[in-house]
Structure formats: C-alpha cells, structure tokens
Amino acid sequence: MPSLPPTPSHTVGPFYGYALPFPGGGDIAPAGHPDALTLHGYVYDGAGEPVPDAIVEFWQAGPDGSLAGAPGSMRRDPVTGGFLGRNGVDFTGFGRVPTDADGHYTVRTLPPGAPSPVPYISVCVFARGLTHHLFTRAYLADGPDALLASLAPERRATLIALPEPDRDRTHRFDIRLQGEEETVFLDFG
Amino acid sequence: MTPPPPLTQSDIDGEIAGIRTGYEKARAAGAPAAHHPPRDFPPYRSSLLRHPKQPLVAVDGDPEAVELSGPVFGHTDVTELDHDLTRQHAGRSARRAHHRLRAAARQRGPAERGQLVELWQANASGRYAHQRDQHPAPLDPNFTGVGRVLTGDDGSYSFTTIKPGAYPWRNHENAWRPAHIHFSLFGSAFTQRLVTQMYFPGDPLFAYDPILQSVTDEAARARLVAAYDHSLSRPEQSLGYRWDIVLDGPSATWIEEGR
Numbered sequence: 532m533p534s535l536p537p538t539p540s541h542t543v544g545p546f547y548g549y550a551l552p553f554p555g556g557g558d559i560a561p562a563g564h565p566d567a568l569t570l571h572g573y574v575y576d577g578a579g580e581p582v583p584d585a586i587v588e589f590w591q592a593g594p595d596g597s598l599a600g601a602p603g604s605m606r607r608d609p610v611t612g613g614f615l616g617r618n619g620v621d622f623t624g625f626g627r628v629p630t631d632a633d634g635h636y637t638v639r640t641l642p643p644g645a646p647s648p649v650p651y652i653s654v655c656v657f658a659r660g661l662t663h664h665l666f667t668r669a670y671l672a673d674g675p676d677a678l679l680a681s682l683a684p685e686r687r688a689t690l691i692a693l694p695e696p697d698r699d700r701t702h703r704f705d706i707r708l709q710g711e712e713e714t715v716f717l718d719f720g
Numbered sequence: 721m722t723p724p725p726p727l728t729q730s731d732i733d734g735e736i737a738g739i740r741t742g743y744e745k746a747r748a749a750g751a752p753a754a755h756h757p758p759r760d761f762p763p764y765r766s767s768l769l770r771h772p773k774q775p776l777v778a779v780d781g782d783p784e785a786v787e788l789s790g791p792v793f794g795h796t797d798v799t800e801l802d803h804d805l806t807r808q809h810a811g812r813s814a815r816r817a818h819h820r821l822r823a824a825a826r827q828r829g830p831a832e833r834g835q836l837v838e839l840w841q842a843n844a845s846g847r848y849a850h851q852r853d854q855h856p857a858p859l860d861p862n863f864t865g866v867g868r869v870l871t872g873d874d875g876s877y878s879f880t881t882i883k884p885g886a887y888p889w890r891n892h893e894n895a896w897r898p899a900h901i902h903f904s905l906f907g908s909a910f911t912q913r914l915v916t917q918m919y920f921p922g923d924p925l926f927a928y929d930p931i932l933q934s935v936t937d938e939a940a941r942a943r944l945v946a947a948y949d950h951s952l953s954r955p956e957q958s959l960g961y962r963w964d965i966v967l968d969g970p971s972a973t974w975i976e977e978g979r
C-alpha cells in the first residue's frame with residue numbers, strides 16, 4: 532500500500548478554550564478512589580514565564596497495566612447535549628486540561644500498572660506558538676528504564692514527577708518548553 | 721527610548737521568503753521533504769519563546785511504549801447534533817451559505833474507523849465564542865462553532881457548518897488570518913495525535929499568513945486546503961468541500977489488525 536504524505540500540523544491557537552476542554556477532563560480517577568493520585572505543575576516558556584494558554588493531554592495504562600482504555604472520557608447527555616462526566620466505573624486512561632491563568636494544570640488519576648517497569652504517564656502539550664505538539668513523559672518514580680537511562684542526569688530529572696513531601700499522594704511535574712532545565716521532549720518517528 | 725517601529729507585513733514576508741529559500745536550497749542538496757512546520761518559525765512570533773532548543777529524544781523500537789496505543793472514544797462521547805454546527809441552537813446562524821465538509825481521516829493508507837474528530841472555528845464575522853477574542857465583530861447567538869464526530873467504517877467524517885470569516889490578530893501590523901477551521905484528530909495510537917487547520921481554496925490571504933506559511937514545503941501546504949466538490953453540494957442547502965486527513969506517526973496495531 533503506498534504511503535501517503537501526512538497532513539501537516541498547525542498550532543492549536545489561543546481560542547480552543549470553548550471547544551477542547553470538557554468538564555471532568557482532569558478527573559481520570561473515579562471520585563473518591565482510595566488509590567487516586569494528583570499530578571500537577573506549571574508550563575513555562577523560554578523566559579520562565581508561565582504559559583496560561585496551553586492545553587495538556589494525558590494517556591496512560593490502567594492500574595492493571597491495560598492499555599485498552601475505554602470510551603466515555605467526554606460522556607454526554609443525549610437529552611441536553613451536555614457533559615455528564617465519566618461513568619465512575621471504566622478507566623478511560625485519557626485526560627485533557629487547559630492551563631489556568633497562572634499556567635498551572637492538575638489531573639487526578641490512578642497509578643499506571645505494568646507493562647513498563649517504571650510507571651509513567653504520557654503527556655502531550657499544545658499551545659499558541661507551538662506549530663507542532665510536544666510529547667513528554669511524567670515518570671512517577673525514578674528507576675531502570677531505557678529512555679531514562681539514555682539521558683544525562685540533569686535532563687533525566689526533567690521527566691521525574693517528584694512526590695511532594697507535604698502533600699499526600701501528590702506529584703509535581705513542571706513542563707519547560709525552552710531554556711534552562713528544558714523538559715525532554717520525545718520523537719516517536 | 722523610542723519604541724521600535726511596528727513590524728510590517730513586508731518584514732514578515734521577507735523573513736518567510738528567506739526561510740523558504742533556505743529550505744529549497746536544502747531540498748536541492750538532497751534533504752528530505754519537511755511534512756510539518758519547524759517548531760522554531762520566527763515570522764510566527766509566538767513560536768520564539770515556546771520551541772525547545774534541545775533536539776527531541778527519539779523513542780523508537782520500544783514495542784512497550786505506552787504511546788503506541790491511545791485513548792478510545794465511542795458513541796457515548798458524541799451526540800447527534802455535534803456534527804451539524806448549524807443546528808445546535810434554536811435559530812439560524814448568520815451565514816452566506818452552509819458548507820458541508822466531507823472527507824476521510826486515514827493513517828498513511830488504511831482508514832481510521834471510529835476515531836474522534838473535533839473541530840472549532842470562528843463565526844461568519846470572524847469572531848470566536850471566546851472571552852479573550854477582542855476582535856470587534858459580533859458574536860452570533862445561533863452559532864457556537866464546536867463540532868465532534870466519530871469516523872465511519874471507511875474512515876470518513878462529515879460536518880455541516882458555515883464558512884468562518886477572516887479575522888485580524890496581533891502578530892504584526894495589519895495581520896489577518898485566512899478563513900480556517902481548527903481540527904483535532906486521534907488515531908489508533910497517541911503518537912498519531914494531530915491538531916491542525918483546514919483552509920478554503922483560493923483565499924487571497926494565504927501568502928500573508930505566517931501560520932500557514934510555517935509549513936515551508938509547498939506540497940505539504942497544499943494538503944491543508946480543502947477542495948470544492950460539486951457532488952457534495954446540496955441544492956438550495958450547502959456547498960460541499962472535501963478534505964482528506966492523513967495521520968502521521970507509528971502505530972503498533974494497524975498491521976496486526978490487517979486493516
């Protein structure tokens with residue numbers, strides 16, 4: 532089968548806010564789940580300024596290691612057309628949140644299980660000024676991992692979402708688009 | 721200190737021409753075609769502080785990579801009216817004519833079935849339903865400008881909407897975006913994720929727009945422009961356009977599934 536050339540990427544622009552975010556977009560874990568953890572942080576530009584118009588997506592394995600995902604991240608009400616939130620049973624593995632006016636995002640999720648020996652959440656960043664989205668990974672622990680092992684220590688550190696000592700089950704993952712401590716971004720070919 | 725003079729269209733045009741000349745020279749010397757825009761594209765001023773300066777780190781040959789699978793969506797995630805942006809309100813949206821977009825989403829060949837396609841756009845006056853859009857054009861109470869649909873078994877999607885207006889922005893003095901519709905697509909892997917924009921054929925603003933021109937390769941740029949298709953137009957109702965989308969990036973599953 533001949534390989535067709537791909538459709539080029541374009542920036543998400545500044546005005547996606549009434550279209551892409553959806554209620555409960557950051558609530559990947561069912562409400563009140565005892566294993567839920569919080570992943571949060573800031574997105575910064577090359578001047579160290581927070582980016583208030585980024586949108587960040589998350590994809591991960593379920594606690595059982597399954598990568599099958601499930602529909603229903605954007606579950607809808609067929610009567611009103613509104614958003615119902617997830618059904619609280621199926622783990623969809625997908626989250627989407629815009630950064631707020633401070634450049635901050637938060638998601639609540641369940642820890643990903645195997646297949647990877649070191650659990651990580653895949654992260655995709657879109658923003659005004661990004662002609663092409665950026666992939667990175669939030670590792671919930673450091674450990675033996677082929678990608679982490681290939682990086683110099685200071686670069687490796689940008690992928691580790693450190694647990695915060697004064698907050699329960701909360702990991703901090705900042706994303707620096709450019710400059711000192713620039714986050715490692717990934718190319719999948 | 722006197723403030724610097726405003727950046728003019730001819731400043732931007734000169735920068736774009738310089739980048740294109742460099743690209744064409746590299747192509748003539750055997751460089752491969754660039755299908756996507758560079759992340760560092762100075763004529764689009766917002767890219768200056770937002771592109772990584774370190775090279776991306778290649779993750780290839782890892783069959784366990786989480787990104788080789790991706791989120792799934794189903795009919796719980798869309799409603800009946802999501803594909804027709806002209807019927808989401810009680811009244812009729814302001815328009816010159818309805819437009820029907822019909823095309824296929826594919827992954828380098830095989831059709832991507834059951835995948836979520838999202839779109840958003842300005843109204844006929846070039847105004848987004850967004851508080852921070854300060855373009856002094858009217859909002860349309862009968863048009864929000866958000867659509868969603870799942871692709872069919874053959875990878876096809878279809879929307880009915882209106883043609884958005886061109887709008888001004890502040891990249892440089894007298895900067896105007898050509899009419900465009902924003903699209904967001906998922907494939908069968910997170911690596912295939914695509915956010916892009918569709919344009920209407922023959923728009924005189926193409927040459928002046930640093931966002932469209934950020935795609936330096938001419939053939940790649942042409943793939944962002946829909947084609948008028950008279951067979952898709954409906955009498956007394958709508959004009960038809962066709963825009964095929966091809967997703968990039970590897971997928972772990974499509975060969976195994978024999979699609």
Ligand SMILES: [Fe+3]
Pocket residue numbers: 544546897900902
């Ligand atoms: Fe736009």
